[in-house]
Amino acid sequence: LRVLAGHVVRLWEFLPEALADDCFGLTLATLAAGAPLSVGWWVVWSSPTLGDGLAQGIRFQRLLHDQARSELVWSATEGVYRHQVGALPDRAPRHAIEFGFASFARFARRATGKDITPSRVRFQHARPLDLTQHHAVFGPNLEFERDTDELAYDLDTLALPLLTADASLQEVVESHARNLLAKFPDQTGLDARLRTAICEELRLGQQLSLERVARRLGSPARTLQRQLKAEGITFAAMVDQLRR
Numbered sequence: 658l659r660v661l662a663g664h665v666v667r668l669w670e671f672l673p674e675a676l677a678d679d680c681f682g683l684t685l686a687t688l689a690a691g692a693p694l695s696v697g698w699w700v701v702w703s704s705p706t707l708g709d710g711l712a713q714g715i716r717f718q719r720l721l722h723d724q725a726r727s728e729l730v731w732s733a734t735e736g737v738y739r740h741q742v743g744a745l746p747d748r749a750p751r752h753a754i755e756f757g758f759a760s761f762a763r764f765a766r767r768a769t770g771k772d773i774t775p776s777r778v779r780f781q782h783a784r785p786l787d788l789t790q791h792h793a794v795f796g797p798n799l800e801f802e803r804d805t806d807e808l809a810y811d812l813d814t815l816a817l818p819l820l821t822a823d824a825s826l827q828e829v830v831e832s833h834a835r836n837l838l839a840k841f842p843d844q845t846g847l848d849a850r851l852r853t854a855i856c857e858e859l860r861l862g863q864q865l866s867l868e869r870v871a872r873r874l875g876s877p878a879r880t881l882q883r884q885l886k887a888e889g890i891t892f893a894a895m896v897d898q899l900r901r
Contacts, residue, residue: 662723666750669750680790682754682755682759683755683759683791685756695721696830697718698714700713700716700830700831703819706816706817706822707814707817707819708736711729711736711810715729717838719838720838723853725742726741734811735776735812736809736812738761738807740754740757762775762794765810768820774795775808776798777799778796779800779805780803781802851885851890855870855895857873858870858873865896
């Protein structure tokens with residue numbers, strides 16, 4: 658079952674306020690620590706090292722949702738998980754980002770058996786008033802109001818072996834994960850990219866127009882109009898369908 662991203666976003670916005678929990682994402686990561694693993698997490702769990710697990714998590718991230726634009730960037734001293742959901746400058750809600758980063762940080766300690774923390778963590782959102790829980794999960798090197806959301810570990814930490822490593826299990830779960838991905842709709846065609854762009858505009862509450870969607874796709878409006886006509890796609894009908 659795939660749930661519309663807009664519904665999930667609204668939950669991430671509603672629940673922290675309803676529960677009066679300014680650290681909702683971190684709280685949820687703690688409560689979910691013992692939850693059953695998804696296929697994507699099993700791939701990470703069975704990897705040989707923490708760095709391999711992080712790379713595999715990005716590789717199969719679409720098993721969680723269709724809007725991931727994440728990447729793993731390596732330098733001479735660290736590996737940086739740079740998280741982006743949807744086309745720039747859109748961003749997932751603050752608590753969703755913190756939940757994802759906290760979930761991996763807790764996994765890293767559990768799977769390596771070491772009391773490790775990221776070398777640094779950067780968030781785009783403003784600094785919360787109380788950082789007690791943040792420091793407990795992420796350590797001291799926290800930055801806010803930055804250009805990107807990043808979770809970084811030094812190379813020695815990423816080279817740590819996982820206590821849960823299992824080559825035979827990884828082969829099985831990777832095969833299953835690849836089969837699942839193969840069944841997902843193609844996200845590279847015009848129809849899929851157009852649907853994603855329209856949904857992102859609707860989520861932001863923008864006044865929809867062909868020109869706005871064309872800019873989001875990086876295409877001149879006239880070019881997009883010709884492509885839609887060639888593929889027999891009616892912009893107004895698609896907008897109406899996605900609104901419903």
